[in-house]
Amino acid sequence: MGTFFQTITNGILIGGVYAVVATGLTLIFGVLNVANFAQGEFMMLGMYVTLFLSRGLGVDPYLLTFLVAVIFIAFGYLVEKFLIHQTLSKPHETQMLLTLGLAIFFRSLMMVICGPNYQSLAVPYRLKSLLIGGVLLSYPRLLSFLVAVVLIILLWLFLNYTELGRAIRASSQNSKAATLMGINSNWMYGIAFSIGIMLAAVGGLTLVPFYYVFPDVGVYFGLIAFVVVVLGGLGDVLGAIVSALLIGIIESVTAQYVALDLSHLGVFLVFILVLVFRPQGLLRGRRSS
Amino acid sequence: MSLFEVCNLSAGYGDLTIVWDASFSIDDNEIVVLLGSNGAGKTTLIETIVGLNKVKSGKMIFNGVELQGKDAAAIAEAGITLVPQGRELFAGMSVLENLYLGSYLKGPRSKRADSLEFVFSLFPKLQERSQQKAGSLSGGEQQMLAIGRAIMSDPKLLVLDEPSLGLAPLIVDTVFQSILQVRQEKKISILLVEQNLKKALSVADRGYVVESGRIVLEGNPKELLANEHVKKAYLGA
Numbered sequence: 001m002g003t004f005f006q007t008i009t010n011g012i013l014i015g016g017v018y019a020v021v022a023t024g025l026t027l028i029f030g031v032l033n034v035a036n037f038a039q040g041e042f043m044m045l046g047m048y049v050t051l052f053l054s055r056g057l058g059v060d061p062y063l064l065t066f067l068v069a070v071i072f073i074a075f076g077y078l079v080e081k082f083l084i085h086q087t088l089s090k091p092h093e094t095q096m097l098l099t100l101g102l103a104i105f106f107r108s109l110m111m112v113i114c115g116p117n118y119q120s121l122a123v124p125y126r127l128k129s130l131l132i133g134g135v136l137l138s139y140p141r142l143l144s145f146l147v148a149v150v151l152i153i154l155l156w157l158f159l160n161y162t163e164l165g166r167a168i169r170a171s172s173q174n175s176k177a178a179t180l181m182g183i184n185s186n187w188m189y190g191i192a193f194s195i196g197i198m199l200a201a202v203g204g205l206t207l208v209p210f211y212y213v214f215p216d217v218g219v220y221f222g223l224i225a226f227v228v229v230v231l232g233g234l235g236d237v238l239g240a241i242v243s244a245l246l247i248g249i250i251e252s253v254t255a256q257y258v259a260l261d262l263s264h265l266g267v268f269l270v271f272i273l274v275l276v277f278r279p280q281g282l283l284r285g286r287r288s289s
Numbered sequence: 290m291s292l293f294e295v296c297n298l299s300a301g302y303g304d305l306t307i308v309w310d311a312s313f314s315i316d317d318n319e320i321v322v323l324l325g326s327n328g329a330g331k332t333t334l335i336e337t338i339v340g341l342n343k344v345k346s347g348k349m350i351f352n353g354v355e356l357q358g359k360d361a362a363a364i365a366e367a368g369i370t371l372v373p374q375g376r377e378l379f380a381g382m383s384v385l386e387n388l389y390l391g392s393y394l395k396g397p398r399s400k401r402a403d404s405l406e407f408v409f410s411l412f413p414k415l416q417e418r419s420q421q422k423a424g425s426l427s428g429g430e431q432q433m434l435a436i437g438r439a440i441m442s443d444p445k446l447l448v449l450d451e452p453s454l455g456l457a458p459l460i461v462d463t464v465f466q467s468i469l470q471v472r473q474e475k476k477i478s479i480l481l482v483e484q485n486l487k488k489a490l491s492v493a494d495r496g497y498v499v500e501s502g503r504i505v506l507e508g509n510p511k512e513l514l515a516n517e518h519v520k521k522a523y524l525g526a
Contacts (some may be wrong), residue, residue, distance in 0.1 A: 163393065170379050170390050177377040180339065181442065182365035182394040 002134045007256040008249055013141045015248025016148030017203050021221055022228035022240045023152065024199030030172035030235030031192035034084060034095045038103040039200050040222020045106060046072060046201025047213045048114065051121055054208070061121060061208045062143050065151075068205050069198050076197030080190050088189065103222070110215040118212040126209060144206035151202060152241060155195070159237065168192055172235055200225075220264075227271045233281025243282055290353070291316050292478050293369075293446055298347035298357075300337035306345060307333045308502045315446065315478050320468070322481045322489040324513075324523070325499035331482045332374055334499065335448050338480075339371040340364040352445065366394055370444035374451050376435040380424030384415055387423050387434055391441025400443055407474070408437040411467050429460035436464070440471060447471065448480045453488060461485070465492050486523045490514060 025039045036042075050068055054061045083102070087094045125139040159165040171178040171188040179185055203221075211217070228247055232239025247267055254266025274282060291314035301307040307330045315321045325331050336342045338349060340361035349356040356364055370391075379387050388408060392401045409416040412433040418426060423434055432452055439447055449468070453461040469492055472479055483489035490496060490510035498506035498519065506516065513519050 163398070166382075166386060166390060167393055169382065170393075173379045173381055174377055176341070177373070177379060178390075179341070179361040180365060180371050180373065180377070181390050181438075182362050183390075184362045 003256065005133075005135050007252050009135050009137065010141075011249030011252030012245055013137075013145045013248070014252070015245035016145040016152075017206055018221075018224055018228055018247055019241045019244030020148045020151055020199050020203035020206070022225040022232070022244050023155065023237055024196035024203070025225045026229045026232065026235055026237055026240045027168075027172075027192050027199070028196035029229065030237075031168060031175075032080075032084065032088065032189050034088070034099065035092075035226075036196065037096065037099040037222070038106065039196075039225050040218030040220070041103045041106040042072070042076075042197045042200040042218070043204035043221050044110065044213075044215065044218035046204030047208055047211075047217060048110060049201070050205040050208045051119060051213050054121055060123065061205055062147060065147055065202060065205060069202050072198045072201035073194045075201075076194030077190050079197065080193035084193060085186070085189060103218075107215045107218075114215070116215060118214045120212050121208050123209045138210065140209035144210070147206045148203070151199065155199070155237075164191070224267070227267060231271065231274055231282050233283055236281060236283065239281055239283040246282075292319075292352060293480075294348075294350045295338070296348040296350070298334075298337065298349065299345040300333060300342050301345060302333075302342070306502070308337065310347070311499075311502075311504050313497050313504060313507070315480055318472065318476055318478060319495065320472055320479045320481060320493045322483055322493040322496040323499055324483060324486050324489060324496055326484065326523070329499045330502035331499050332450055333502075335371065335450055335480065335482055338364075339369055339448060341371075365442065366396075368443075368445035370439040370442040370447055372435045372439045372447070372449045372452060374454065376431050378423040378431055378434055378438070380422065382423060383420050384423055384426070384434055385419040387438050388415070388419075388441050391438035392443070394442070397441060397443040401441070404441045404443060408440050411440070411470060412437055429456055429463070432456060432460070432464055433467070436467060436471075440475070444477060446478045446480060448482075450482045451484065452481070453483065453485045461488065468492060486519075 021039060021043055025036055028034060028036050046068060049071060050061050050064055053064050053067065083098060087098050123140065128139045130137040130139065130142065159169055167178065167183045168188055168191060170181065171183060171185060175185055224247060228240055228244045231243035250266050250270050251263045255263035258266065293315040295314065296312050298311045299306055299309055311334060323331050323334065333342060337344055340359055340363065344357040347357065351367055351369060354367060356367060379390060388405060392398050392404060397404065414430055415433055415437055418430065423431065426434060436452065452464050456464065465488060468479060468481070471477065481489055481493065490513060493510055495509055496513050497504050506513065506518065508516065
């Protein structure tokens with residue numbers, strides 16, 4: 001029984017990171033109607049920036065959360081304004097090729113700058129953990145989860161209780177009506193994209209103390225983010241959070257009880273089953289919307 | 290000079306021109322109706338007025354400011370608000386949030402509490418259902434919400450695109466009553482687009498008839514109802 005709770009806990013802890021990255025993806029999809037295939041790569045860039053800043057300044061990565069968030073909000077805004085925005089009125093293939101191209105560009109860029117080597121950051125609490133009720137909580141994973149939870153709560157408050165957040169949700173639900181309310185859609189696109197990119201980067205940041213950093217690290221996370229978003233229902237923030245935790249648990253349970261190297265198989269098996277039986281997403285239709 | 294003056298306006302989609310050379314005007318506190326059958330170009334015309342379509346040529350002057358070429362958000366800010374056909378509510382959000390979104394812009398936001406009180410006095414049903422999702426309302430209530438949301442924008446000119454479409458006769462009466470009440474209490478001008486000719490002319494001060502993308506007739510309700518062409522084409526007499 002102890003192993004079981006440990007497995008579930010591990011799943012939930014990593015699920016927090018998935019939730020952050022995927023929430024960013026679903027926000028971008030909801031407002032801009034663009035599938036950002038570079039989401040995992042923005043996460044990877046977030047990891048590198050965190051790594052360099054932490055080494056350079058000698059500061060714990062989790063204390064850099066605010067700084068990294070600000071850097072990537074600015075970066076995301078520029079990418080939207082100068083690249084994504086130019087393709088919004090074009091067919092979906094154009095946006096797809098643009099974000100796919102960006103993904104390859106960022107991976108290659110980091111390969112040129114840093115080489116293909118796996119890098120890691122040594123934090124003093126790397127191997128420390130907390131024992132609660134027979135379940136071992138590794139410090140870095142616990143901190144990563146806490147940052148993720150705080151970030152998601154802040155996002156939730158922002159989207160639901162501020163004028164700007166409400167306007168973003170309105171644009172996501174009905175962009176034509178939003179424009180009629182005087183909501184400037186270009187401004188909404190910029191904000192939603194930069195917040196989405198910031199979430200990817202900070203999701204990456206939370207991984208740095210216990211995960212290797214390398215140019216291709218974002219590939220799997222980007223893919224998982226897509227799985228999470230589709231499971232949760234496209235554009236649905238709450239759905240993304242729930243399905244991220246679910247994916248974390250499925251991955252962890254498959255690794256523990258089936259085989260360690262088959263953890264991805266479990267995730268994609270569930271994904272395919274959901275696509276066949278509930279293509280509208282796990283939560284859609286259960287809530288009135 | 291009138292509050293809103295449209296001069297020789299042409300508009301359409303891509304290379305296709307749908308509205309040709311339309312000229313009309315609306316005075317302060319006036320209710321003007323655009324009449325015409327399905328496909329006459331009424332919706333294209335007013336979607337152009339609120340900035341959802343590009344102006345091909347011509348001018349639109351509102352309160353002395355030229356609006357052609359401005360986008361929908363800028364035109365909303367200038368004080369023209371559309372209640373769109375099909376209502377276009379934020380279906381997954383509550384009634385109250387829909388109304389708040391109507392007063393998103395700074396000007397209307399400063400009057401939010403007063404506007405909300407007025408909307409609730411106009412449509413008490415909306416107050417009862419303020420926490421309900423907009424998508425769960427009945428058709429009539431959704432139309433009331435769409436009008437209420439537009440009133441929250443504190444417009445100088447309220448444009449309604451076929452507000453009676455798909456509603457039961459009793460609800461249509463309520464909607465037209467509320468239009469008169471809004472004009473009277475808010476002292477604003479109203480541009481109404483309708484197929485329901487008799488109903489529309491019963492509340493309007495003036496009307497224009499649109500056929501094949503052109504404005505072919507203008508007059509007060511009496512003149513229009515007495516016009517031989519209108520009688521033949523729209524009243525089946």
